[in-house]
Amino acid sequence: MSEATKKKHHHGNLKEALVHAGIELLEESGIDGLTLRKCAARAGVSHAAPAHHFDGLLGLKIAIAQEGFLIFSRYLEDGLEGIDNPKERLRSICRGYLAFGLEHPGLLNVIFGTGLAALVPDNREGGYAYNILRGVCAPFIPEGQDPQVVEIQVWSLIHGFTMLYLAGEFGCPPPPIQDGPFDQVVTLLDRVGNLSS
Template identity: 40%
Template sequence: MTDQPRPHHHGNLREALIRAGLELMEEGGPDALTLRKCARHAGVSHAAPAHHFNGLPSLKAAIIARGYRMFAQTMCDYRKAAKSDPQAQLAAICDGYIAFSRQHTAVFKFMFQPHNLDIKTLDKTTATELEHDSIASYRILQQACEPFADENGDNASTEIMVWALVHGYAMLFCNPCENSLSPPQTIPDFSHILPMLKLKTNPARK
C-alpha cells in the first residue's frame, strides 16, 4: 500500500520543516532526523524540503540556528526577570543557559556537537541565520561578563572562565538522572558554584 499524497503546505514551509525537525529531535535525538521524516511530520511530500534546503546538512544547520535563537531567548527571559546589578544579571543568564539545556536537552547537545558543516554548501538563508544566531547567543553571555573586566579592560579571561564553568555544568547535568558519576541529590546548585569565582565588578566597566 502506497502513502496517500499529502496536501500542499499553505503556510511557511521552511518554518514548518524546521519545527518538525526540532520536534523529531526532541523525541528521538539526532538519529531521528531525516529529510523524509521531517517532510512527513510537517505534512508535505518527501520532495518538499528541496525547495528550501540543500540536503540534510542544510536542514540540520537551520535547526542548530533555531536552537541558538531559542537559547538566546531563554537567557534574555531570565535576565529580564533578575535584578539589574551585574552579579544578578550574570547569575540569571547562567540560570537561563542551564534551564535551556534541561528543557531542550537533545537540541542543546546537538548544537554543540562537531558537525563539520561547510558554510559554503548551505543555502544562503540558513548560512546567514547560523552565523547571526550563534554569535548573538554568545554575545549575551559576553555582555554579562563585561562589568567584571580587569583594570586593563581585559574581560576575555573572565568571559572564558564563566563560559567554561556554565557550559561544563550544563553539559554534565542537563539530564541529571542520566549522569552516572553523581546522583542528582549530590549535584550542587549552580548558584552555589558561580560565587566561587569571586568576580568583582570594575567600576569603570559598570
C-alpha cells in the same frame, strides 16, 4: 493535514514548519533520529518537500542550529529583565543556560556539540547569544584584560556544569536548578575576573 495548513505551507511557511518538525524529532530521538523523510512526515508534507528548501539533510540541520540559537538567546535573556545587580545578572544567564540544556538537550547538542554552528551562514543568532554573555560579563573585566578571558571562563563553567547535569552526574532526576550543585558551582563565579571585589 487540513486545507488551512496546506494553504499556510503554500504561502511560504513550509520551511519554518519543517524546521520545527526537525526540532521535535531531534528532541525525541537525537541527531541520529533526524531524517528528511521523518521531518517531512512530521510536517505533514511529501517526502520530497524538504528538497525545495534545504540542500539535503545538512541544510536542514544548519537551519535547526540557526533556530536553536534564537531559542537559546531567549533563555539567556528571560531572567535578566528587571535585574540590575551585575552578579545576579550573571547568575541569571547561567540559570537560563542550564534551563535551556534541560529543556532542549537535542538543540544544545546541535549548536555546541556537532560543529554545525560554524556552518550557519553569517551566524548572527550565535553572535547575538554570545553578546548577551559578553554584556553580562563586562562589569567584571579587569582593566587592561582581554574580555574573552572572563567570558570564556564563565561560558566554560556553565557549559561544563550543564553537560554534567544532563549526564546525570548530580543524581537522577537531577535536583532543581536553584538547589544543591548549581548554587555551589555558581559561587565559583566569584573567582572569575574581579567578581569578588
